[in-house]
Amino acid sequence: MPRVDCNAFVGAYPWRKVPGTSPEALLKALGRTKIDTAWVTHLPGLFWRDPTEGNAWLYETTRTEKRFKPVPIVHPALPQWEQVLADAANAGAPAVRCDPQYVGLDPAGGEMRALAAACGAARMPLMLAVRLEDGRQRHPNDRVNELPAAAVRALIRSDREVRLLVTHADRSVIEEVHFGSTPDEARRIWWDISWIWGPPEDHLALLLDTIGAERFVFGTGQPLRLPETSVAKLDLLDIKREAREAIESKNLQELMA
């Protein structure tokens, strides 16, 4: 089964020097960690006033490299955002992302609810990150709040069709959202494993037991984070092959179905 990284970036990070942000370097990292495909977002665009300005470059880059799938950014407070969503669908994007606080939006406000509804109608998964970096180490001017669990709960309740892919979440956020949602709501949320602790705390093993492997997908956050981490988490689990394959690939197919 292929291994798909649903949480990768290309392009420079504004807050510190990060090596390996070029498409070529990402390809090298995929080879190093035996990842077949990466869903990639244009990292600088996350911080732009109009983040969608990075999407054209992203489409161009992913068209020339079949191991990349584009996850373009949608900003639901900008005019014509519906067209950006339509463009994503036409380009075969597996998901779109919006990190509301990076563009100054209320994470559970009207614009985000409208985006959630539109994504639900278009059968397009909506990706959001809880954080990109450890809050203890961020640049003094990097003051964006982390995505609160309450906002994830509000978004999943706001539309009966929307499917959310939440990245960089830790155990407490995942548990709060999952057990604070109805089973139907919880079935429409997928979590990447990049920020969930392995042994000896064994948060990932616990969550697979309490919530179920079907809710988790393989993501790394590279190149901001070493992609080896998510591979190591899986290697340290006592997990059936089917469950591992589900996390590494099959669950993403469910997300996109």
Add this chain to the structure above:
Amino acid sequence: MLIDVHAHFYHARTPRADWRERNDSRLTAGEKIGITAHVASILGSFGFSSPTYFPSPRDVTAGNDALLALQRAHPDRIRGYVCVNPNYTAHARAEIVRCLDAGMIGIKLAASRRADDPLLDPIAVLARERRVPVLQHIWQHRRHDWPGQEASDAVELCALARRHPEVAFILAHIGGGGDWQHSLHAVRDVANVYVDLSGSGVDGGMLEACIESVGVRRLLWGSDITMDTGWAKLRYLETVLSEQDAALVRWKNAARIFPPNAFPTD
């Protein structure tokens, strides 16, 4: 050989009802990773009967006793740092002597007193006499006080290290939160400060910066409370370092600063 220079275990008188499971999990994960020796500490009662970072003398002793028992139960795999609270100088010095005599191989200083405080000098003197390293809990670039601990940063550790140039100091968990670039700038020219790679942080570029700052001869592999991130950093390092340099980080640097015969194949 692979030596984890930053491990922790729990015991019955901690708030963790799952303390046995966590200890077992560390050892099981260690087998998968290939860890030869877990060099561990127990911080008193971890908050059960005194604060984790300000442990009472009674809790310090109880924690060290629990670790000695683990070391006796797993003589092939577990080594101990004696944890002390420098605010209780006489107790701290006596505890160091007691636990090193019983087979521990290093000293753990958490966050009971700032690293550059004169109260740490008697402990450093004992470390030099007994030729053991000191693992100092560090907040990478502490910009303000954090509740529950009197955390030190690299600048303060370097002040202590400069006063005691014959003692090996280990700067704890470079990936453990805070601005690691600040720490790496601070320790660059302080030859007796070693960088422990543990912590949950797996930032792209951090390991390259560590190598650039202090070189491979001052890097020590460790995991702290996230062994997955520790293994990831090791895996990555082994793709960028030569086999000889990787061996330095895996175990040879540790074997050099801990007492002779501290590890099985010395």
